[in-house]
Amino acid sequence: MCCAMLQAVRTTKPLVVNLTNYVVMNNTANALLAVGASPIMAHSREEMAEMMGFAGALVINIGTLDSHWIPRMYYAVEKANANNKVVVLDPVGCGASALRTEVSRKLAALAETLIIRGNASEIIALAGEAAQSKGVDALDSSEQALNAAKQLAHQHQCTVVISGATDYVVSTDKVCALDNGHAMMPRVTGMGCSHTALTGAFAAVCEDTWEAALAATAVLGVAGELAAEKSAGPGSLQLNLLDSLYLLGEPALAARLNAKLLGGTANA
Template structure:
């Protein structure tokens, strides 16, 4: 239950006014997209992964976003140091377990990172969240049930075990914290035809977490803005090359009235 109606616009205006510095340790495929999306949102992005400097960089940043898409030993070393340092300094940590469940290495690294520092927000698609929940409740193995109901249950287990917010993104986005769930119906199927849209959602979540310490709200607001900008872009031109460009334009130009008229959010 929200005590008051969600104030997405207030948060977005705050990001645009403050331009919080978001420290990303992310994958090679999406670095350009997510930097541009953070800029279009109004935040200030930086991509910094070297173990020699991530701790110093976390210290001057307002949030840390860690994404394991193209992980390797150098990046993993940087992720561990950065996550621990962010927790020590009380800075929000957002984690995107790209492809967890696909290889033993991804599973092991995800587990090590979660042990290193509990993320405040985890965002993944249904299978990633189920794989991650499976790692956590190891006696159960990775849950073989499919569909969003199972993924939301996995998110709830993860949230209760780790204490943070878990986002399951897809045609419908679910934001889960303990017994609380927000559901967002914004977005467009064509977004799945542009690489890194999930990673972009994670990066934007970092920006909202930087300016709103209620991380359940921050994650919900980020996913709403992502979905609304995505559907505005897809309505401009229903093709994936154009969508990538129009998404940035729509995100940059997003207005309070567009958010109000399009928001498809329910809570329980």
């Protein structure tokens, strides 16, 4: 499944509209290009309706939130809904401030077809539980966020991805744990944001949001492992990750993927 979707992304080159934060625009655009998708950073209300008419998916990342961006984000989600497009929400720093928490919850409630991708503390806070965070960094483990993710999946009829040492992809009826990636990956700015952007690319080629989120998580995790093997530190990891995403093929993805469903094993 994951291998077939990776090929679909490379064949169709879906356009992913990113309303994302200033810190990671370059990182996420390069990750999308490396995997074979087509990124566009679109922040103007005046062009959003047109963009969502032909885009494959919408990525909303609240990392550098302000009063100008908030209404644009709501409008973008409305236009995604009108065009039956998936919204991938990254609630960066949800729980760190009342504003981030409120906006994240409103965006999640507004989206009709939704994937949420966040770290454990963000997912816990989004669900309305007490989370431990330091700015945008999670102090909770991904396992601790599982109940919150299940709650959100049922509340919004959506797919939720928890990033951590073990990644979890959660829907209303399925949970998959993925043990790929490398401990150096959180040392690179925008790694989670790149995960979110890649999820948009896979959602653009697959109607099943859980399968799309699983494929994106698998691809980034395996690419991260391959990149870490030839990286001296976070700086070289960032460069090598782009090469790994570009070069990743079916044999490596199938051989390295360590994903387990409740009661079974996921196929690469």
